[in-house]
Amino acid sequence: MTSGNKKILVTGAAGFVGSFVAARLAGMGHQVVGCDNFNDYYTPKLKTDRVNAILTPAGVECLTVELADTAQVNALFDKVQPDLVVHLAAQAGVRYSLTNPGVYIQANLVAFGNMLEASQRHKIEHLLYASSSSVYGANAKIPFSEDDQTDEPVSLYAATKKANELMAYSYSHLYKLPATGLRFFTVYGPWGRPDMAYFSFTQKMLKGETIPVFAEGQLRRDFTYIDDIVEGVVRLLFKPTPATESSPPHTVFNIGNHQPVKVVDFINTLERVLGVKANINQLPMQPGDVPTTYADTAKLRAWVDFAPTTPLETGLIRFKDWYNAWSAS
Template sequence: MRILVTGAAGFIGFHLCKKLVENGHRVVGLDNVNDYYDPELKYARLQELGMQKSETSVFGNTVVSSTYGDILQFVRMQLEDREALPALFEKEKFEAVVNLAAQAGVRYSLENPMAYVDSNLVGFVNILECCRHYNIQHLLYASSSSVYGENEKMPFAVTDNVDHPISLYAATKKSNELMAYTYSHLYGIPTTGLRFFTVYGPWGRPDMAIFLFTKAISEGKPIKVFNNGDMSRDFTYIDDIVQGVEIVLDNPPLKENDKPAYRLSNIGNGSSQSLGDFIKAIENSMGVGAKKEYLPMQPGDVPKTWANISDLEVLGYKSTTSIDEGVKKFIEWFKGYRS
């Protein structure tokens, strides 16, 4: 397929682009390469995909080929650009879109809310309009486990009520789901929203727990443990996530009777593990004990997440990477990247 992947310089987008081209798809990656976190990590991911950082490539407005050739290209663009994005769709004739581009982070949404409005709301409507006008056969977009808010029913299921988000980030993701439903209903666009649970692995974001913990331990600094350590997460390794995205991409939802071709699914490990066990895996892999600074819960955060992934398992999805194995692979990458 001819596929657009937005957020291509991001953590999940980078891994997905690499896997898609290895499996024979033709991919255009889009990213604005903003400074929410160190852009050098984003450029390093692009260079790993064969792109070169230069004034005429990453910074330019033209589509740039990588060393993979014409099957993988990159364009730097704002998702909310209402002239450039339709022009890209017109030129490239995409069959499918994977929209991973978004302003991420629960805590950052307390500091800079307008970044979430621009990217996650205005940008997403722009994507939907392009899908509407350029005959996209399947739009797969990133939602988030954050939409479940303070839901206490475990595991989280897509049938649960998610009308009470506790962060602006979560509210924008819930809004994406509603907007996608509307476009599926009105224009017949097959859409799939994936509620990602805690994804970790090599090339991960520096604001995520495993990166923060590993960096602090390597520097002999204490790690910040929120809610006094009483937290658990559905930790999911990046390779398992990418496998799941590919499976969903190959199986678009179908219109049934009067129901639109619209689907929501959780994508995670399907189990919940304590933050203490996760920290222990990092300590074991590094061979160093962590100094811990226990702190209260952060605004917008939740004590526990756990994904019901039964609907994806029907399609053949299975998360197989253990915490110990996944953490070990991250630590190996981290040491190489830091050096």
């Protein structure tokens, strides 16, 4: 799957997906350097804990870099001289984009533009970047296929992720830059993000606090376990799409579990795993939310002979075990 020892830059390396991807690549024998801006969107302690628990043992250095600053990005590329780039740094979250739009413009548009420009100047072999299932908007056709129309985003976050795909396509077209976008579907697991429902629900339920449930728990999400995400990322990184006469070397893939779960059923599973009953505060559907996310993974499976399959309950048990240890530390 890999061709020799590569110098690989992983952005957002102190983040949830980034830390696991960086450690996995280092474990395969590659020279991996990570970077992160260590912002306070959620507790920075979790990021430094990931560095100490996941990156440092793997021998991965994580530099503090602001990717929206062109000079810092140029200095980063000059220092690392990467062969491959895994760009996972971004401002995540749909609801936060309603109240803090400027952060998304900087982190997801300005920073991504800097990454594209540096990648083409350094003639990197492949840029793999994070998109999101949110680009599908309120798409009524399920499962979501990469060929579906995605130009009606229902949140600014989704709009920035769709913009990333368009920006990458243009650089791929202009400079023959091999680039692959990954539409992640509700990633969860140990060391995850505290703003995600499975994490915040666990915290609240174990404290006996009320959890907010929107649209009577009828929204459906395609929960995808972190190990499956990492496996997909690594396989795709070493298999860029070749250019053809009619198309640039750019492709977008779904990475999801292909098994959407109603939020109400997710809560029932979490109750079983935690051994506590949830106190529910029913709320209306929120602006920017979508009714369903459901990944068609046929394209991914055809290209790298892999698609996520970890059952939700299995993943939640692993998360609970990690959370109990981490919260006690």
